[in-house]
Amino acid sequence: MPKMTRAKARQIFERLAEASPEPKTELYYKNPFTLTVAVALSAQATDEGVNKATKTLFEVADTPEKMAALGEKKLGDYIKTIGLWRNKAKNVIALSQKLIDDFGGEVPQSREELESLPGVGRKTANVVMNVAFGQPTIAVDTHIFRVGNRTGLAPGKNPLEVELGLEKIVPEDFIQHAHHWLILHGRYICKARKPECWRCPIVDLCGFKDKVMSPDSPKKNGAKPAKKTTKKAAKKKLAAKPKLRASKKTATSK
Numbered sequence: 001m002p003k004m005t006r007a008k009a010r011q012i013f014e015r016l017a018e019a020s021p022e023p024k025t026e027l028y029y030k031n032p033f034t035l036t037v038a039v040a041l042s043a044q045a046t047d048e049g050v051n052k053a054t055k056t057l058f059e060v061a062d063t064p065e066k067m068a069a070l071g072e073k074k075l076g077d078y079i080k081t082i083g084l085w086r087n088k089a090k091n092v093i094a095l096s097q098k099l100i101d102d103f104g105g106e107v108p109q110s111r112e113e114l115e116s117l118p119g120v121g122r123k124t125a126n127v128v129m130n131v132a133f134g135q136p137t138i139a140v141d142t143h144i145f146r147v148g149n150r151t152g153l154a155p156g157k158n159p160l161e162v163e164l165g166l167e168k169i170v171p172e173d174f175i176q177h178a179h180h181w182l183i184l185h186g187r188y189i190c191k192a193r194k195p196e197c198w199r200c201p202i203v204d205l206c207g208f209k210d211k212v213m214s215p216d217s218p219k220k221n222g223a224k225p226a227k228k229t230t231k232k233a234a235k236k237k238l239a240a241k242p243k244l245r246a247s248k249k250t251a252t253s254k
């Protein structure tokens with residue numbers, strides 16, 4: 001992979017910024033507390049799925065006090081559609097209680113304090129520090145991890161390596177919004193299964209060697225192409241059905 005230079009990185013962010021001048025998180029939130037809850041709920045879930053649940057949840061519980069009063073069971077009813085909801089409900093109630101007990105009901109601004117909250121890891125802390133408090137942090141999620149590696153901007157074996165690599169290479173004047181640009185780029189263009197390199201604004205700067213240059217190209221990044229059902233295979237499938245039914249009948253008649 002060709003070496004990523006600072007000049008190239010600047011060009012990459014200039015172009016991503018041009019495509020989306022004011023990038024924002026796609027998670028729905030009302031204040032630093034609801035942002036913290038939304039990000040904690042979004043682990044291994046889509047923003048869209050989280051927003052569906054939090055739209056009504058945050059109407060009734062948008063402060064730590066209201067959330068703690070709601071309790072784990074009722075909170076569970078609001079977030080049942082989100083993966084790992086039982087554990088997340090437990091953490092959200094515990095983090096609300098800790099905010100009340102230790103932080104006067106306010107979300108703290110330092111990494112150390114944020115990471116002391118139940119269910120809040122480095123990524124969640126980075127998002128809250130950046131989005132709620134305007135700090136120049138880069139929260140590495142699955143999209144940023146992929147884009148950082150593919151482009152050569154910040155290759156790394158784990159999210160922390162990518163985060164530290166990005167902190168070094170992203171020009172200072174772009175760092176505040178860098179993670180939003182990279183998430184949007186990964187979510188809509190540099191997709192996991194089939195990156196849409198043919199319409200990518202940084203195609204000439206990207207170091208990925210298996211670029212997909214047409215919507216009709218076979219997948220080149222390790223993902224298996226979908227199996228086509230040939231006429232012969234479809235016939236074989238149809239022919240197999242009566243056999244299955246027959247054997248079931250035989251089995252029950254025994």
Ligand code: SF4
Pocket residue numbers: 150151189190191195196197200201202203204206207208211212
């Ligand atoms: S050229 Fe392809 S692999 Fe590189 S950033 Fe663009 S979409 Fe991703």
